[in-house]
Each structure stands twice: as structure tokens, then as C-alpha cells.
Amino acid sequence: MFDRVFEKDVKITGIGQSEVGRPSLKSPLRLTVDACLEAISDAGLTCDDIDGVACWPGDHNNNGDSFSPIGSHAAKTALGLNVNWYGGGYEGPGPLGGVIAGAMAIASGLCRNVLVFRTISEASARQTSRTSNSLHSKTPGRDGSYMWRWYTPYNVFSAVSMVAMYAQRHFHEFGTTSEQLGQIPIVCRANAALNPKAIYRDPITIEDYLASRFISTPLRMYDCDVHCDASTALILSRADVARDLPHPPIRIEAIGAALNSPFSWDQIPLTRMVTAEVGSMMWARTDLKPSDVDTVQLYDGFSILTLMWLEGLGFCPHGEGGRFIEGGSRISLSGELPLNTNGGQLSGGRTHGLGYVHEACTQLWGRGGARQLKKANVAAVGAGGGPLGGSLLLVRE
Amino acid sequence: MNRKLPMLTQDNRSFWSGGAEGRLNIHRCATCGSWFHPSAPVCPRCRSLDVGAHPVSGRGRVVSFTINHQRWVPELECPYVVAIVELEEQAGLRFLTNIVGTPPEEVSIGMEVRVVFEQHEDVWIPMFERAA
Numbered sequence: 001m002f003d004r005v006f007e008k009d010v011k012i013t014g015i016g017q018s019e020v021g022r023p024s025l026k027s028p029l030r031l032t033v034d035a036c037l038e039a040i041s042d043a044g045l046t047c048d049d050i051d052g053v054a055c056w057p058g059d060h061n062n063n064g065d066s067f068s069p070i071g072s073h074a075a076k077t078a079l080g081l082n083v084n085w086y087g088g089g090y091e092g093p094g095p096l097g098g099v100i101a102g103a104m105a106i107a108s109g110l111c112r113n114v115l116v117f118r119t120i121s122e123a124s125a126r127q128t129s130r131t132s133n134s135l136h137s138k139t140p141g142r143d144g145s146y147m148w149r150w151y152t153p154y155n156v157f158s159a160v161s162m163v164a165m166y167a168q169r170h171f172h173e174f175g176t177t178s179e180q181l182g183q184i185p186i187v188c189r190a191n192a193a194l195n196p197k198a199i200y201r202d203p204i205t206i207e208d209y210l211a212s213r214f215i216s217t218p219l220r221m222y223d224c225d226v227h228c229d230a231s232t233a234l235i236l237s238r239a240d241v242a243r244d245l246p247h248p249p250i251r252i253e254a255i256g257a258a259l260n261s262p263f264s265w266d267q268i269p270l271t272r273m274v275t276a277e278v279g280s281m282m283w284a285r286t287d288l289k290p291s292d293v294d295t296v297q298l299y300d301g302f303s304i305l306t307l308m309w310l311e312g313l314g315f316c317p318h319g320e321g322g323r324f325i326e327g328g329s330r331i332s333l334s335g336e337l338p339l340n341t342n343g344g345q346l347s348g349g350r351t352h353g354l355g356y357v358h359e360a361c362t363q364l365w366g367r368g369g370a371r372q373l374k375k376a377n378v379a380a381v382g383a384g385g386g387p388l389g390g391s392l393l394l395v396r397e
Numbered sequence: 398m399n400r401k402l403p404m405l406t407q408d409n410r411s412f413w414s415g416g417a418e419g420r421l422n423i424h425r426c427a428t429c430g431s432w433f434h435p436s437a438p439v440c441p442r443c444r445s446l447d448v449g450a451h452p453v454s455g456r457g458r459v460v461s462f463t464i465n466h467q468r469w470v471p472e473l474e475c476p477y478v479v480a481i482v483e484l485e486e487q488a489g490l491r492f493l494t495n496i497v498g499t500p501p502e503e504v505s506i507g508m509e510v511r512v513v514f515e516q517h518e519d520v521w522i523p524m525f526e527r528a529a
């Protein structure tokens with residue numbers, strides 16, 4: 001199927017993250033600088049070594065949009081970087097799009113060390129306007145967005161409307177229950193208790209979960225992630241460069257970025273989204289199997305998305321996700337497939353995508369502190385919802 | 398309340414304005430005969446350019462739905478139902494909509510529905526109510 005797998009020659013060599021605030025008093029650009037300088041230093045590099053910058057979705061609306069206030073232009077200029085290539089932009093395989101683009105820049109010979117980052121300031125934005133992040137706010141006046149204009153006339157203010165329908169359909173077709181789904185926020189909260197940077201760290205029980213108010217049935221408040229202000233960064237390096245750097249390189253073993261479905265929230269497979277096509281591509285680019293994976297960091301903007309990523313990436317059959325996570329022990333820190341070990345976005349904060357890669361690397365390098373897994377050599381990351389989806393298989397060398 | 402309205406274009410106007418004549422217009426390919434949505438000037442199945450909007454029966458079934466409880470803006474009346482309805486003309490021919498005129502707690506997957514329109518300016522928003 002694939003006769004060239006470029007990503008194996010691309011390594012993650014350093015990671016960084018700003019404070020995770022709800023809200024943070026620092027500006028989005030300052031958060032970005034904190035994350036980027038930490039990542040560059042962690043990799044044993046200086047700013048002079050960075051010759052590429054990648055991000056997703058970048059300077060989203062050229063308007064300081066809190067969903068993505070900082071793009072490659074701002075980061076490159078603030079840090080005084082001399083780059084051979086840079087890029088951002090919303091159109092790509094979801095929140096991991098920056099990593100995938102940066103890896104391609106290295107594999108194609110444009111760059112040796114690419115800085116990848118993701119900044120978000122939704123917690124600050126909501127201090128002044130509760131609807132600052134709504135889909136209605138993305139365009140003034142009539143909705144001219146290729147995709148959103150099919151939904152916003154129906155009082156769809158948030159992706160939760162679509163995602164709740166995926167959950168309802170999953171419950172209907174496969175008998176998935178709220179008690180099963182609730183294990184995802186419960187396990188994330190338990191993990192967050194061991195992450196000093198997590199937003200919410202007090203444990204929750206299934207009773208707390210079932211008693212929490214509905215946002216959009218069958219999804220409750222605890223099924224939705226928590227806004228934060230934060231920036232996350234990592235460094236991608238060419239294999240020969242990575243050999244001389246301080247940490248054991250983390251190899252990008254395989255990438256999943258396929259989109260075979262329409263780019264749409266209502267025309268895609270409702271109980272899978274694009275996770276299965278992304279997963280098929282990723283596993284076709286490696287000899288490893290799901291059973292080789294020690295930990296999964298899977299998108300939990302809404303809990304049902306995590307369940308669909310578990311199925312789509314092949315950790316259990318389609319439709320079996322509810323039974324797979326039943327009781328929560330299998331996906332807990334001491335289980336056979338620890339999930340979202342830093343609390344995910346549900347409790348750790350909506351760092352939006354790159355946080356999962358940061359946590360995967362944290363575990364693979366043995367830096368997890370109180371939440372460190374005993375065995376962590378291979379990690380799978382999947383991120384996105386609806387038609388947005390991408391995945392990474394990471395191996396510590 | 399006011400709704401966010403779509404920007405009308407040459408490619409989508411038939412869908413949003415059909416309600417003026419009481420019609421739900423959906424694009425259909427004259428070459429392979431398949432219906433498709435969202436509307437576009439080309440058939441996504443066979444790439445024929447011989448496509449156009451045609452009225453459908455307006456009858457279908459609820460594929461999935463959600464009862465929204467979150468008051469996203471102060472003037473929003475909650476709860477309300479967001480749904481995906483599949484039209485009877487073709488398996489998989491579906492779009493996101495609202496179910497109206499039916500108590501939210503009575504909406505279910507598989508429920509038979511028929512189209513109704515809510516006019517705002519030059520837009521007739523296709524929604525569905527329970528079929529009698």
C-alpha cells in the first residue's frame with residue numbers, strides 16, 4: 001500500500017509546555033514563547049538551530065481568535081528564528097496537523113529541526129464573553145463557511161450538537177451506556193490528581209457523573225473538556241541530528257492522516273467518524289500492532305470521541321468500546337492500556353491536540369513522576385473529532 | 398428568535414429557498430441517478446456535471462438526535478432538538494436539521510418525520526416534524 005514511509009526518519013527530541021491556566025494572566029504570545037523556549041532547550045538546541053516552524057490551525061481568523069491566537073508568523077518573529085520553511089492553517093488532518101506537516105518538512109529535506117506548537121486562550125476569552133468560542137462567532141453576519149453554514153441555522157453553537165448525535169447513535173446501535181461512557185471522565189480525573197498542572201484534580205465518581213447536568217443528551221457536563229489558556233511545543237529533528245542530542249530520540253513510527261469521507265460532520269460514519277480510515281493508514285505504515293502499544297493518548301474534547309478513537313485505531317472492535325472500558329480498570333494507570341495519563345483535556349485542560357503528544361513523550365521518557373507508567377516504550381496518539389482526524393505511533397529508541 | 402442564516406450561493410440557493418414553494422430541493426445526478434448533499438455543481442459519485450436540484454417528498458426518518466439543554470445565548474429557548482434525518486428517496490441521503498412541533502422527550506431514532514419550513518428573510522430553513 002505504501003512504498004515509502006518517511007516519518008521513521010523524523011524524531012521528537014524535546015518538549016515544552018507553558019503554565020496551563022484557567023485563566024492565565026500571561027498573554028497568548030508569552031505562553032507560546034514559554035512553551036517554545038522550553039522545548040528548544042529540552043532538545044539541547046538553541047534558537048539558531050531551529051530552521052522550521054509548524055502549527056495547527058495557526059493564526060485562525062487573523063483576528064486573535066481565542067481558538068488559536070498565535071500562528072507561525074508571530075512565533076517565528078517573536079523568537080527571531082531564521083527558517084527555511086514554516087506553515088500553519090486549519091485545513092489538515094486535525095490537531096496533529098502541525099506535527100505531520102513538520103515531519104514532512106524534515107523528510108523532504110527543507111529543515112533539520114522544526115518547532116511545532118499549539119496555543120489556545122479560550123479560558124481568558126470566556127471571562128469576557130460566554131459565546132466567544134461559538135460556531136456563530138466564527139463569521140460575522142451570514143455564515144459563509146463551506147461546512148458550518150449547513151449547521152448554524154439549526155442553532156448549532158458547538159460541536160457538542162453533532163458529537164452528542166454520534167453518542168446517541170452509538171448507544172442505539174451497540175447498547176453503549178452512560179455508565180460505560182462515564183468511565184472516561186472518571187479515569188481522566190483520577191489521572192489528573194497526579195498531574196500538578198491539571199485544571200481539575202478532585203476525584204469524581206459514577207454517581208457524580210450521572211448526576212451532572214445534560215449539555216446535549218446523552219452528553220453531560222463531565223463529558224465535555226475544560227477550557228484553558230496554554231501553549232504546548234515540541235521539536236522534530238532529522239535522524240542524524242537527533243543522534244547527537246541529549247534524550248533518546250522518539251521515532252515517529254507511523255502517521256495516520258487519511259480522509260476518505262466527505263469533510264462534513266453529518267455525512268461521515270456517525271459511530272466511527274474518520275477514526276477507522278486514519279487508523280487503517282497508520283497501521284499500514286508499520287509492522288507494529290495495537291497489542292504492542294503501552295499507552296494511548298486519545299482526543300477527549302468529548303468523552304465519546306475517545307471511545308471512537310479506541311475502536312477506530314483497532315484497540316477493540318467497532319461497537320465494543322463501551323464494554324472495553326466498562327468499570328474503567330483496563331484504561332486506568334495500572335491497566336493494560338492506560339489512557340490519557342495526564343488527565344486528558346477533560347480534566348487536564350483543553351490544550352487541543354498537542355497536549356496528547358506532550359504527555360506521550362513525557363511517559364516514553366520516564367518523566368511522568370507520580371503518574372509514570374512502569375512500561376512505556378510505544379504510545380499511540382489520536383486527535384480530532386468529526387471529519388478532523390490524525391494519529392501518530394511513537395516509539396522511544 | 399433570530400437564527401444564524403447561511404450565505405446563499407449559486408450552489409446552495411435551491412436548498413435554502415425551495416420552501417418558498419413548499420418544496421425541499423435536493424441535488425440529483427442525471428447520469429448515475431444518485432441524490433447527494435450538500436449541493437454542488439458536480440456529482441461526487443460519478444463526477445458528472447449533469448446535476449441539478451429536484452423536489453423530494455420531504456418524508457424521512459430520524460437517524461440520530463440530541464436534546465440540547467445548554468442556553469448558548471440568553472434568548473435561546475431550551476430544550477430543543479438537533480437531529481440528522483435520512484430522506485426516504487435514498488439510503489444515506491441525510492442532513493442535520495431540527496425536529497419541531499414535537500415534545501423533545503418523544504423524539505426517537507427511527508421516528509418518521511416530514512419537512513416543514515421556517516422562513517427568515519430570503520431563507521426557508523427545512524426542519525422536520527413527526528409525520529402524522
Ligand SMILES: [Zn+2]
Nearest residue numbers: 426429440443
Ligand atoms: Zn452521478
